[in-house]
Amino acid sequence: MDVPPLVASFTIALPDWVRDELAGVPEEIPSVEDRMALAHRLADRNWREGTGGPFAALVCERGTGRIVSVGVNAVLGSGVSSAHAEVVALGLAQTRLRGWDLGGEGLPEHEIVVNARPCVQCYGAVLWSGVRSLVIGVDGPEVEEITTFDEGPLVPDWAAQFEIRGISVTQGLLHDEGVAVLRAYRDAVDAGDVTVYNARSGA
Amino acid sequence: MDVPPLVASFTIALPDWVRDELAGVPEEIPSVEDRMALAHRLADRNWREGTGGPFAALVCERGTGRIVSVGVNAVLGSGVSSAHAEVVALGLAQTRLRGWDLGGEGLPEHEIVVNARPCVQCYGAVLWSGVRSLVIGVDGPEVEEITTFDEGPLVPDWAAQFEIRGISVTQGLLHDEGVAVLRAYRDAVDAGDVTVYNARSGA
Numbered sequence: 001m002d003v004p005p006l007v008a009s010f011t012i013a014l015p016d017w018v019r020d021e022l023a024g025v026p027e028e029i030p031s032v033e034d035r036m037a038l039a040h041r042l043a044d045r046n047w048r049e050g051t052g053g054p055f056a057a058l059v060c061e062r063g064t065g066r067i068v069s070v071g072v073n074a075v076l077g078s079g080v081s082s083a084h085a086e087v088v089a090l091g092l093a094q095t096r097l098r099g100w101d102l103g104g105e106g107l108p109e110h111e112i113v114v115n116a117r118p119c120v121q122c123y124g125a126v127l128w129s130g131v132r133s134l135v136i137g138v139d140g141p142e143v144e145e146i147t148t149f150d151e152g153p154l155v156p157d158w159a160a161q162f163e164i165r166g167i168s169v170t171q172g173l174l175h176d177e178g179v180a181v182l183r184a185y186r187d188a189v190d191a192g193d194v195t196v197y198n199a200r201s202g203a
Numbered sequence: 204m205d206v207p208p209l210v211a212s213f214t215i216a217l218p219d220w221v222r223d224e225l226a227g228v229p230e231e232i233p234s235v236e237d238r239m240a241l242a243h244r245l246a247d248r249n250w251r252e253g254t255g256g257p258f259a260a261l262v263c264e265r266g267t268g269r270i271v272s273v274g275v276n277a278v279l280g281s282g283v284s285s286a287h288a289e290v291v292a293l294g295l296a297q298t299r300l301r302g303w304d305l306g307g308e309g310l311p312e313h314e315i316v317v318n319a320r321p322c323v324q325c326y327g328a329v330l331w332s333g334v335r336s337l338v339i340g341v342d343g344p345e346v347e348e349i350t351t352f353d354e355g356p357l358v359p360d361w362a363a364q365f366e367i368r369g370i371s372v373t374q375g376l377l378h379d380e381g382v383a384v385l386r387a388y389r390d391a392v393d394a395g396d397v398t399v400y401n402a403r404s405g406a
Contacts, residue, residue: 006225006272010298013212022209069209080294081303081331082285091283095213100284121327124355128284128324150368152327153358161356 012078012088015051018042018070029065035113036137036174038070043085043115044181046072047194054147054185055116057085059093059102062111062133069093076195086114086122090129103130103166111135115178116143117171120152127165134162135170137178146182148189215281215291218254221245221273232268238316239340239377241273246288246318247384249275250397257350257388258319260288262296262305265314265336272296279398289317289325293332306333306369314338318381319346320374323355330368337365338373340381349385351392 021042029035035058042056052073059068071089075081089112094100102110111133117140118126126134140151155161159169188194224245232238238261245259255276262271274292278284292315297303305313314336320343321329329337343354358364362372391397 005299006270007295007299008222009214009216010294011212011214019211067209075303079301079303080297081305081333082290082294082328083303087285087290091213091215091285092210094283096208096210098282100278100282100286102284119327119331121324121331124322124324124327125285127353127355128322130284150330152330153361153364155356155358158356165353 010078010080012074012080012083012091014070014074014088014092015046015049015072015077017045017049017051018072021045022070025067027066029060029067031065032113032135032170033174035060035065035111036115036135037177039113039115040137040174040177040181042070042072043178044184047185047188050194051077052083052085053149053196054181055085055114057089057112057114059089059110059112059131062109064108068096068110082121084119084122084125086112086118087125090125090131094129101130103132109133113173115181116140117151119149120154123154123158126167127162132166133168133170135173137172137174138182139171139175142179143182146179146186148186213281213283215277215283215286215294217273217277217291217295218249218252218275218280220248220252220254221275224248225273228270230269232263232270234268235316235338235373236377238263238268238314239318239338240380242316242318243340243377243380243384245273245275246381247387250388250391253397254280255286255288256352256399257384258288258317260292260315260317262292262313262315262334265312267311271299271313285324287322287325287328289315289321290328293328293334297332304333306335312336316376318384319343320354322352323357326357326361329370330365335369336371336373338376340375340377341385342374345382346385349382349389351389 069092272295
């Protein structure tokens with residue numbers, strides 16, 4: 001095979017504006033509500049900046065709230081369809097901590113906080129990441145209804161399946177604030193102001 | 204926040220040996236069986252090289268078999284838990300074609316060929332990638348039984364859910380050859396010769 005045309009690596013990067021948005025945010029966020037508020041803020045800015053969908057996540061130490069990484073949906077910016085907020089945040093956290101298992105020996109428990117329930121891809125990404133806790137703002141069916149995104153089929157007992165694997169699930173945190181972010185996005189979509197990145201959505 | 208400690212990007216790269224393995228492989232592989240045979244070969248070499256689990260995928264143009272990318276499980280090499288073969292192959296293909304939708308306008312139909320049924324994460328990754336065809340070697344429950352990996356919960360009608368979204372599914376291609384690769388891997392695991400990378404597997 002003529003090897004050179006094959007691409008041998010790809011990189012997923014946070015948009016530049018994230019650095020500005022994090023200015024003034026403390027290194028540790030003890031309150032889970034405050035962690036979620038940051039996720040909502042990042043999700044809101046992400047679609048307004050045109051860098052992806054209205055989704056954000058952060059990985060922190062569960063006990064202290066020390067922020068290990070943040071992620072936003074970076075599909076548009078990276079050109080890679082798997083670059084959802086959870087995949088970005090988890091990949092950045094694992095890169096920072098130099099290992100594929102955030103639940104590995106000697107590490108504190110890690111938590112991922114997401115503004116909306118993970119799609120089926122990110123459901124799996126969370127499962128295999130080593131985090132011990134998942135905190136969700138807006139539930140999946142509501143996300144689909146508001147945004148018209150297809151989140152993919154999850155098993156009905158998806159939350160229990162996390163718990164079986166040692167990952168606790170908290171749902172509905174700052175729910176109304178999360179819904180407001182998604183509704184603002186949807187209004188912009190209806191007005192023709194944003195690019196929708198979800199391939200085959202509902203087709 | 205003290206921003207510098209936060210990592211702003213991560214990169215997923217193919218192991219160096221892939222280039223050697225592809226030497227002599229034609230640019231186009233017209234037969235789907237031959238595409239699968241390449242996937243099995245890459246999967247087998249991947250665990251033997253110590254660069255990841257026994258999983259590989261390739262993205263090609265469905266009609267001609269022109270290879271757009273190959274991927275192997277790169278969890279160990281990249282330190283990123285989402286770097287399963289499908290995520291790697293799809294990310295590389297999208298990077299090469301400069302877009303997050305492999306089913307976008309003006310593109311030929313794309314196919315992903317994987318040696319084993321995608322786990323729940325990669326199930327979603329395939330859904331959102333824009334490929335129009337998924338070809339599988341070994342089925343999921345058999346993969347779990349042989350390798351002891353947890354592949355995560357899929358809905359019972361997972362294949363129909365692909366079809367609903369315009370993605371055709373072919374199962375059991377070169378099945379026995381695929382099982383042989385997985386069994387060889389399992390034997391090595393039982394002998395204590397390899398690192399298992401799947402966090403919380405069955406725990």
